[in-house]
Amino acid sequence: MKVLIFSFVIFASPITENLPDMSGITKALKTGNAEDLSSYFDEDVELALIDDEDMYGKEEAKEKLSSFFSSNPPTSFTQVHKGTSKGEDSHYVIGDLVVDGKTFRVYIYLEETEDSYIIQELRIEE
Numbered sequence: 001m002k003v004l005i006f007s008f009v010i011f012a013s014p015i016t017e018n019l020p021d022m023s024g025i026t027k028a029l030k031t032g033n034a035e036d037l038s039s040y041f042d043e044d045v046e047l048a049l050i051d052d053e054d055m056y057g058k059e060e061a062k063e064k065l066s067s068f069f070s071s072n073p074p075t076s077f078t079q080v081h082k083g084t085s086k087g088e089d090s091h092y093v094i095g096d097l098v099v100d101g102k103t104f105r106v107y108i109y110l111e112e113t114e115d116s117y118i119i120q121e122l123r124i125e126e
Contacts, residue, residue: 022079022093025119029077029097029106032069038062040119042111048123061122068124072099077106091117097124 028037041058049068056064075098082093093108109121 022082025093025108026077026079026095029095030074032072032074034062034066034069037065037119037122040110040117041122042118042120045119046121046123048121048125050124050126053123065122072104074099088112090120102126 025037025040027033028040038058038061041061043058044055045058045061047054047056047061047064049064052064077095077097079093079095082091084091089112091110091112093106093110095106095108097104097106105123105125107121107123107125108119110117111120
């Protein structure tokens with residue numbers, strides 16, 4: 001049994017080490033702070049808000065997200081799942097955004113840069 005637990009800890013450690021720190025992104029989603037969330041955006045980001053989906057520049061995406069949060073102020077955000085691509089150069093997060101008792105599914109696709117992670121795609125769906 002000790003060998004099994006030790007093996008799990010050894011093999012699970014590298015997986016969790018490579019995942020980005022999502023605390024800033026999670027906090028921005030929980031509070032509906034488009035300004036903070038957009039600081040993680042790439043220069044161009046694919047943004048899907050319910051039925052409105054397109055590629056936007058960072059500033060325009062921030063404005064669209066700000067408008068969405070104004071109409072739909074979040075009460076909470078919870079990460080449901082996160083993972084890493086085979087090459088470990090991209091990551092994804094799936095979560096639930098609660099707005100006035102209604103739950104939206106959030107999908108975030110991040111790409112690794114030299115010293116950080118940037119959002120390439122953000123989807124908020126019913």
